Amino acid sequence: MTTEEQVLERIARARGRKARLKDERVTLAHGAGGRATANLVEALFLDAFRNPALEALGDGALLDLGSQRLAVTTDSFVVSPLFFPGGSIGDLAVNGTVNDLAACGSRPLALTAGFVLEEGLPIADLERIVRDMAAAAERAGVPVVTGDTKVVERGKGDGCFVNTTGIGLVRPGVSLSIAGARPGDQVLVSGPIGDHGTTVMVARGELDLAADVRSDTAALGSMVEGLLDATAAVRALRDPTRGGLATVLNEIAVASSVSVLLDERTIPVRPGVAGCCELLGIDPLYVACEGRMVVVVGPEGCEAALGALRAHPLGREAAVVGEISPDPPGLVLLKTAFGGSRIVDMMVGDPLPRIC
């Protein structure tokens, strides 16, 4: 196909495609957050559970209680190893869910914690994970109100899996949606991308790679509060975890029927992360962050948004990285540092399994 044909085919898919599952067995790619995950969700889960809250496909669901709106989000964490520079599965499990609540424009009310433990896990490891969760919850200002523990036989699990579900109260008047991006809107990230995914890959020790990298895992609730206080022009928030910045922007492009034009030179990537990614042959655009937020904001609010992000300790390196354009809808395009331009597609396969 010519590039033009590819673009047209992509648009057709983005607009009207009916997802089909061709696989006969679950593969790692189904959990990677890229195209295979999207297909699984659309072909299987959406079809079975069809309801308006689920179909919005945000980072969480919104429940209208009359006088108040609740945000609800759930995430299972299977990161390997359980501990890595900058954090642990315990930090991730709290911060990841708190950030999904923040991306819905909500303040966290309560978290739940569900553990699936493998027989033989050292109690000291579990204790460390639980302490990390408690400390992260304390920092985020949210109580863990209920929990559950199951144990599976040795060889039927991998140490510790944690599910957290978060309930938040949506700020009055705030309505964020990945379908809300409009031409002219600016795209910001709150800091350098790819730190978390790179750190976990290096921590696994399989790559004979030493690098000065550290997970960015952090709870972004107070940063997002400051952002939403600073401007009413925020259209969409999303934390770029599995699948990275590229996947989040593709989801926004498709949901809003717009294109996202990125400028490679403005995307913050730490030298250590860039170096590791080059050695591994991985594009940092697809590498997970666990303490960053992608912000789509109307042009009138861009400066205020950038100022608010940079005023927060977790957003000091925030940057404008792109712009929303009307055409071609459903596509993310990257202007490279060399002056060229390429399509940034959704992630295919799973270059970085079990990073969260």
Place this chain on the structure above:
Amino acid sequence: MTTEEQVLERIARARGRKARLKDERVTLAHGAGGRATANLVEALFLDAFRNPALEALGDGALLDLGSQRLAVTTDSFVVSPLFFPGGSIGDLAVNGTVNDLAACGSRPLALTAGFVLEEGLPIADLERIVRDMAAAAERAGVPVVTGDTKVVERGKGDGCFVNTTGIGLVRPGVSLSIAGARPGDQVLVSGPIGDHGTTVMVARGELDLAADVRSDTAALGSMVEGLLDATAAVRALRDPTRGGLATVLNEIAVASSVSVLLDERTIPVRPGVAGCCELLGIDPLYVACEGRMVVVVGPEGCEAALGALRAHPLGREAAVVGEISPDPPGLVLLKTAFGGSRIVDMMVGDPLPRIC
């Protein structure tokens, strides 16, 4: 120790014990719902996450939103095999969480679903599980509003683990607590005990046992609605899952500082279940149900409660099985069919691993 000493020691433990974890590694018993689970929860989770909602140790936490009260509950399901007579992990994951919401006196508003899949799981199995969840949610009248899917490598999981978290609206005026049992209250179960756990054990096929048993998995929301409509005298509800009726009654005895006097002859057990348990050397009192409710009700409401349960298709075999007594506090005593009496302790170890 004499029996009297045992009783006194037990009371001392129930009243003032400080849980300690002596184990160095996680064992299957930590997930069995008996004493080891209770120790883990008290020594590790309660200590780290200390907050009033968690300390109530109900089937779920209550959140006060001013005009409304929310119930929140979470459960991970790791049952093996994934499919068994009468249901699947999909049914369990929905019904178990719906029943925990019902035990809080709440109507379900929304469920979340978090999957941890093992690479290689047949997509057809996942599809069947998801369809079962959707059908169970439909029957229970609750939408699945958001979800998450992770995949782990072959050998690092066991087909499919499912976490469900449920959010419910507590009925106005209803206040149920396992600490609310008072001397003179009656103890009811909504049907025969042990069906689910026995069925899963037989379905595993390791025991060379064939028996006509079937899981009782069912959503009890509408049955509980009828019960709470019929009488305001209900003090506590709890579904006897892991650890069975014995464990639930021990929790009530300790939380309320009362004793529970059971009459073995009145406890409904199906012949197939009784037969299997005898062959396996397991006491049906410790075997999980997934569609039964334990009800503690003031004597003035006992007849109405029994009538309401029996009027519902899922409660036709409801029975009064015991009574709350002031002494000895923290103990469950069983009057056996032979006229003797014995202490029914909390479950120790895990005779039935991974039944939910």
